[in-house]
Amino acid sequence: xxxxxVPALKVLxxxxxxxxxxxxxxxxxxxxxxxxxxxxxxxxxxEFSHRIHAGDNEVPCMYCHTEARRSISAGVxxxxxxxxxxxxxxxxxxxIRKLMKYxxxxxxxxxxxxxxxxxxxxxTHKRHVLAGIECQTCHGPVETMDRIHVTSxxxxxxxxxxxxxxxxxxxNCHKEHEVENGTDCWTCHK
Amino acid sequence: MPNIGRREFLKLVGAGSIGVxxxxxxxxxxxxxxxxxxxxxxxxxDFSTGIATWYNTVCSMCSAGCGISVRTLEGRAxxxxxxxSHPVNQGRLCALGQxxxxxxxxxxxxxxxxLQTGKRGSMSFAQITWEEGLSKVxxxxxxxxxxxxGNRVCLLSQGVGGQLAQLFELFMDQLGSERLLHYDFDHPHxxxxxxxxxxxxxxxxxxxxxxxxxxxxxxxxxxxxxxxxVHHSLGFGYSRQGRPDVRGRFVQIEPRMSLxxxxxxxxxxxxPGTEGLLALGLAHHIVAAGHYQGRxxxxxxxxxxxxxTNQVAEQTGVSAATITRLADTFVHTEPSLAIGxxxxxxxxxxxxxLVAVNALxxxxxxxGKQGGLLFNPEPAGQVSHPRQASFRTMLELAExxxxxxxxxxxxxxTNPVFSLPLAAGFREALAKIxxxxxxxxxxDETTALADIILPSHTYLESWGDDFPEPGVGFVTxxxxxxxxxxxxxxxxxxxxxxxxxxxxxLSDAIPWNSMKECIEDGWRQIYERGDPETREESFAxxxxxxxxxxxxxxxxxxxxAFTLKKGVINSIGVPAPVFSGSSDEYPFVLHPYVxxxxxxxxAANLPWLQELPDPMTSVVYGSWVELNPVTAxxxxxxxxxxxxxxxxxxxxxxxxxxxxxxxxxxxxxxxGQGHSEYGRYAKNRGANPIEILGPQMEQQTGGLASSATxxxxxxxxxxxxxxxxxxxxxxxxxxxVQTTNGGPSSGAKGHSAKLNSIPIVxxxx
Numbered sequence: 001x002x003x004x005x006v007p008a009l010k011v012l013x014x015x016x017x018x019x020x021x022x023x024x025x026x027x028x029x030x031x032x033x034x035x036x037x038x039x040x041x042x043x044x045x046x047e048f049s050h051r052i053h054a055g056d057n058e059v060p061c062m063y064c065h066t067e068a069r070r071s072i073s074a075g076v077x078x079x080x081x082x083x084x085x086x087x088x089x090x091x092x093x094x095x096i097r098k099l100m101k102y103x104x105x106x107x108x109x110x111x112x113x114x115x116x117x118x119x120x121x122x123x124t125h126k127r128h129v130l131a132g133i134e135c136q137t138c139h140g141p142v143e144t145m146d147r148i149h150v151t152s153x154x155x156x157x158x159x160x161x162x163x164x165x166x167x168x169x170x171x172n173c174h175k176e177h178e179v180e181n182g183t184d185c186w187t188c189h190k
Numbered sequence: 191m192p193n194i195g196r197r198e199f200l201k202l203v204g205a206g207s208i209g210v211x212x213x214x215x216x217x218x219x220x221x222x223x224x225x226x227x228x229x230x231x232x233x234x235x236d237f238s239t240g241i242a243t244w245y246n247t248v249c250s251m252c253s254a255g256c257g258i259s260v261r262t263l264e265g266r267a268x269x270x271x272x273x274x275s276h277p278v279n280q281g282r283l284c285a286l287g288q289x290x291x292x293x294x295x296x297x298x299x300x301x302x303x304x305l306q307t308g309k310r311g312s313m314s315f316a317q318i319t320w321e322e323g324l325s326k327v328x329x330x331x332x333x334x335x336x337x338x339x340g341n342r343v344c345l346l347s348q349g350v351g352g353q354l355a356q357l358f359e360l361f362m363d364q365l366g367s368e369r370l371l372h373y374d375f376d377h378p379h380x381x382x383x384x385x386x387x388x389x390x391x392x393x394x395x396x397x398x399x400x401x402x403x404x405x406x407x408x409x410x411x412x413x414x415x416x417x418x419x420v421h422h423s424l425g426f427g428y429s430r431q432g433r434p435d436v437r438g439r440f441v442q443i444e445p446r447m448s449l450x451x452x453x454x455x456x457x458x459x460x461x462p463g464t465e466g467l468l469a470l471g472l473a474h475h476i477v478a479a480g481h482y483q484g485r486x487x488x489x490x491x492x493x494x495x496x497x498x499t500n501q502v503a504e505q506t507g508v509s510a511a512t513i514t515r516l517a518d519t520f521v522h523t524e525p526s527l528a529i530g531x532x533x534x535x536x537x538x539x540x541x542x543x544l545v546a547v548n549a550l551x552x553x554x555x556x557x558g559k560q561g562g563l564l565f566n567p568e569p570a571g572q573v574s575h576p577r578q579a580s581f582r583t584m585l586e587l588a589e590x591x592x593x594x595x596x597x598x599x600x601x602x603x604t605n606p607v608f609s610l611p612l613a614a615g616f617r618e619a620l621a622k623i624x625x626x627x628x629x630x631x632x633x634d635e636t637t638a639l640a641d642i643i644l645p646s647h648t649y650l651e652s653w654g655d656d657f658p659e660p661g662v663g664f665v666t667x668x669x670x671x672x673x674x675x676x677x678x679x680x681x682x683x684x685x686x687x688x689x690x691x692x693x694x695x696l697s698d699a700i701p702w703n704s705m706k707e708c709i710e711d712g713w714r715q716i717y718e719r720g721d722p723e724t725r726e727e728s729f730a731x732x733x734x735x736x737x738x739x740x741x742x743x744x745x746x747x748x749x750x751a752f753t754l755k756k757g758v759i760n761s762i763g764v765p766a767p768v769f770s771g772s773s774d775e776y777p778f779v780l781h782p783y784v785x786x787x788x789x790x791x792x793a794a795n796l797p798w799l800q801e802l803p804d805p806m807t808s809v810v811y812g813s814w815v816e817l818n819p820v821t822a823x824x825x826x827x828x829x830x831x832x833x834x835x836x837x838x839x840x841x842x843x844x845x846x847x848x849x850x851x852x853x854x855x856x857x858x859x860x861x862g863q864g865h866s867e868y869g870r871y872a873k874n875r876g877a878n879p880i881e882i883l884g885p886q887m888e889q890q891t892g893g894l895a896s897s898a899t900x901x902x903x904x905x906x907x908x909x910x911x912x913x914x915x916x917x918x919x920x921x922x923x924x925x926x927v928q929t930t931n932g933g934p935s936s937g938a939k940g941h942s943a944k945l946n947s948i949p950i951v952x953x954x955x
Contacts, residue, residue, distance in 0.1 A: 014198060014201070017198070017202060018201050018202060018205045019205070021202040021203075021205040021206040021209065022205040022206065022208060022209035022212075023209060024206060024209065025205065025206040025207060025208065025209020025210040025211075025212070025213060026209040026210070026212050026213035026216070027209075027213060028209070028210050028213060029209060029210035029211060029212060029213025029214035029215075029216075029217070030213035030214065030216055030217045031213075032210070032213075032214060033213070033214045033217035033218055034217050037218075039221050039222070039224075042224065066238075067238050067239050067240060067241070070238065070241065071238055071239055071240035071241045072240040073239050073240040075238065075239045075240070076227045076228075076229040076239075077229060078229050078230040078231060078232060078233040079229060079230070079231045079232075080230075080231065080232045080233060081233065102231075103231070106231050107231065108228045108229050108230065108231055109228075109229060110226050110228060111226065111227040111228070111229065112224055112225070112226060112227070113224070113225040113226060113227050116222060116225055164222070
């Protein structure tokens with residue numbers, strides 16, 4: 001008995017073509033999202049520029065992020081802290097006017113979080129700051145960024161923009177500096 | 191390249207575009223979700239993000255007055271611990287105190303003033319503003335006050351002390367009303383009365399459990415629920431293990447083994463209501479055997495004539511040998527201490543029983559001695575006891591209400607509809623009161639019947655102060671400060687009263703603008719009583735120091751030369767207990783006990799405590815009735831059988847728990863469940879044994895004789911599964927309890943016996 005699959009293929013070909021087109025579409029859509037909308041540098045409610053503050057004017061990081069040296073979280077400055085300078089400085093710029101609008105309404109500014117570790121990671125700023133680690137080691141060259149990007153490190157120690165942190169990066173550094181209990185699971189996952 | 195028709199082309203383009211959309215969405219869905227960093231508008235002074243701030247304040251979950259430290263983060267209370275500086279609890283805290291967070295964050299809190307719009311009890315409440323609520327109440331009060339009928343206002347509060355109690359006094363005085371009552375179900379009226387009669391002062395003494403070597407506890411569950419359990423637990427721990435060469439011994443005398451009974455070296459069950467007889471039996475033996483050599487020896491011999499060992503043995507069911515052994519050990523172990531309360535005080539002869547216990551301490555010289563009973567100095571501020579309403583007073587209040595003599599009832603935190611027996615008819619009496627105002631934070635059974643609800647802050651949000659009862663042997667007090675900003679549209683109880691006073695134009699007599707001012711005023715007097723040489727420079731620095739430490743105290747102990755009046759000796763004697771219900775029809779004595787977890791029911795709305803296993807039975811989330819295995823066997827009942835517990839005054843239903851450590855003719859039930867309101871966690875769960883109690887009173891104080899009701903047990907034929915964490919209490923041949931007979935090396939010949947099927951080895955010596 002002769003059996004041929006050719007007639008069956010003939011019927012299936014249009015359907016296979018459609019499926020193939022859809023698959024190509026999925027890949028393209030996925031890639032387009034990843035390439036053009038990485039979400040690693042969200043637009044903030046006020047276009048605050050770290051380049052102007054930390055770079056051009058050399059404001060120390062911990063002038064605003066005061067809690068970094070004594071708390072687990074670095075802290076975001078209160079609106080009153082911004083106003084402390086900007087009541088006098090650059091008052092006519094459109095972004096500063098936005099700031100004053102929040103201040104006059106006594107509303108907080110809903111900043112979007114850029115650097116975020118999963119909830120099961122217990123990271124504390126205090127220990128790292130007190131150990132003398134530069135903020136830029138993890139956060140990248142913040143003083144050059146107008147808008148903050150998620151940044152991590154390449155193996156050679158250079159900053160990698162728009163790449164989220166992975167556990168291996170923590171461990172590399174802990175091993176390199178021979179941190180006591182630095183590779184113990186419970187040091188971070190507790 | 192195949193030929194593609196127009197149709198095929200459109201199909202491919204369509205599929206491709208849908209694919210692009212799907213791919214885009216797929217990538218979007220696996221992205222890290224967007225989170226916000228919301229800063230403060232103004233940075234607060236007292237906290238930093240991520241750093242805990244601890245505030246010292248006072249626990250208000252029961253009346254003991256422990257000091258607590260509350261951990262707050264970003265302005266939210268996160269954890270409650272004991273305050274190490276506070277002399278009552280010294281850094282420790284019970285489960286009830288730890289659960290205070292769930293009072294604060296309880297989803298069933300009343301979050302703003304409410305007005306009953308439908309029929310009373312219909313639960314159709316409408317939200318109103320504070321101004322409306324306060325003026326509605328104030329108008330009503332004003333009419334009564336100007337008509338000189340202020341006495342038709344009643345303020346019924348939970349037990350409160352300090353400046354709030356003082357404010358209540360002032361407020362009611364200005365209204366011209368004497369009807370100011372505090373009501374707590376477990377207030378030890380009999381203990382106060384017994385001390386008044388024996389020592390001549392109506393105050394709780396300091397029981398030095400810590401330094402005693404031999405403790406006889408007559409019915410007082412001092413580790414679980416009696417007056418100041420955390421402090422007593424500290425003393426117990428020290429007495430057992432704190433001294434290298436001494437191990438304190440404890441004997442617990444009660445019809446049902448409580449937590450304290452389980453921790454005791456010896457548990458003795460005397461017939462219900464005969465604990466006082468037993469104490470007098472011991473006293474008789476002490477005097478008769480010549481152990482007491484005081485000048486009033488003849489008076490004692492005369493007073494105790496009727497309480498010979500054999501007679502007492504017969505009446506109490508405790509053997510004569512045990513009585514003499516207990517008495518001899520009590521005399522010969524120094525220091526020793528006898529305490530009484532709880533179930534022993536909750537009988538018709540409660541005061542006489544506790545006087546008999548005091549007599550024991552007197553006869554062996556335990557008074558004013560370390561390791562014995564020390565006298566407390568006058569507290570530095572107001573305490574609740576003088577205003578505490580006995581059951582008799584509550585009955586009078588209900589009767590007054592029925593007669594139409596009460597027009598406004600203001601309730602603060604107390605829940606008499608739940609914590610009074612149905613026989614008191616309190617719910618029906620409430621119906622006769624035209625206006626009921628509740629200041630409760632929760633919709634409890636009594637608040638549900640209110641017309642206007644002006645909800646109070648919880649204790650973690652308000653200012654207050656406290657002078658602990660029982661004291662700790664020296665003068666002490668503590669200020670309770672808010673640890674978080676108020677969560678809802680509620681006000682502090684004191685501020686509500688001050689608001690009313692302002693509207694009534696009483697600002698001359700009640701000058702404070704806020705409760706904080708009122709408390710500072712009270713503490714200014716405490717500051718001024720200090721020695722000007724050594725005290726803080728100014729009141730402001732004193733106030734800051736007290737807030738920081740969470741407690742204040744004076745070092746001096748009180749020397750008290752105690753002399754006993756002759757009349758007291760002559761009055762000693764314990765009549766037979768009277769029970770509600772005849773023993774023929776109602777064969778069992780109901781023993782309702784204050785729950786170690788839910789207390790008197792006030793904590794039933796806290797899920798942490800609902801799911802905390804009862805320490806003796808390990809049951810969670812429900813009620814049960816404890817039956818002796820013999821009784822259960824006779825009635826043909828096993829664990830989980832639903833039974834009706836019927837007294838002459840009502841009937842409730844609960845599953846059986848077979849409990850070996852209870853007298854065969856006693857059945858026990860925990861208090862706390864059986865709420866019909868009080869939030870989602872408490873509502874419609876278990877049964878409330880208070881409901882069916884007879885209106886039997888302690889003769890002298892009028893306190894409710896809550897252990898003096900007889901019941902019968904009726905099987906329903908239905909079964910439920912008791913939810914508990916413990917497994918089987920029996921070995922069941924599984925070899926869990928391994929035993930060995932003395933062995934040849936010891937040289938003793940042992941023989942084995944079986945007790946409740948647990949094999950034990952008796953080694954003859």
